[in-house]
Amino acid sequence: MESKELMQLAAKASDDKRAEDIVVLDMQNVSLIADYFLICHGSNERQVQAIARGIKEEVEEVGIDVKRLEGFEHSRWILVDLGDVVCHIFHEDDRGYYNLERLWGDAPTYTYQDIEPPEDYA
Template sequence: MESKELMQLAAQACEDKRGEDIVVMDMQHVSLISDYFLICHGTSERQVQAIARGIKQEAEEKEIEVKRFEGFEHARWILIDLDDVVCHIFHEDERGYYNLERLWGDAPTYTFQDIAPDQV
């Protein structure tokens, strides 16, 4: 699966679990870490965990290796490394504090509506 399709799969999984303010950052010309960062947040620990579970389940169903899955227990910032796509699922209280969108401000940024599979 190409990195763009993987990013769309993860973004749709976030949307399906009602992740809020879904943002995708195109990291291809900014960093060697991954092709895309996907960032969203939930309003409770339970929702943050549900979003993370949804992404992990979708990836595993497509036989995509989940390289890292961190932060699930505390559900304040869960990181899911799918190699070409790194997903950051925040609790809404933490998202503004870490402000990854500002930290990686050089990267082109898209909303879920911009990258939804039926839009591309």
Template sequence: MDSKQLADQVAKACDDKRAEDIVIMDMKNVSLIADYFLICQGTNERQVQAIAREVKDFAQEEEIEVKRLEGFDQARWVLVDLGDVVCHIFHRDERQYYNLEKLWGDAPQLEVKL
């Protein structure tokens, strides 16, 4: 599975838990951190944790290493690092504050196919 396919599959995992406003950003020509950022939000802490758990479970089923999982207990901004794809799961109240889409504004946003 290439990194674009992984990003698409992670988007589906997020959508399975009713994540809102899913965005995939192509970071290849912008940052060395990852090929893609996936950004989404949940409406409350439980949903944010459920989305993160679904992404982690998907990765484990596909034998993809979860390099880091941060922020799970607070569930305000959970980062799931899958190497070439980094998934940012925000609580709705935090997403506008951090505004990663603007911070990484040079990165093109891709169509999310669910």
């Protein structure tokens, strides 16, 4: 699966769990860390966990291994590392503090409405 399709799948999984303010940073010409950063937030710890769990389940269903899952216990900022796509799921109260969109301001930014759904989910 190409990184764009993986990003689309993760974005759709986030939306399915009612993630708020889903944003994707295109990191391909900005950093070697990943091709895409997906950033979103939930309004409470349980929702943040549900979003992370939803992403994990969706990608595993299509045979993609989650490389790393960090922060699940505290659920203030969960990082789901899918290799070429890194998902940052914040608690609503913490997203503005870390402000990854500003930190990586050189990266082209897309809202969820700008992202095409994966073909299997259209």
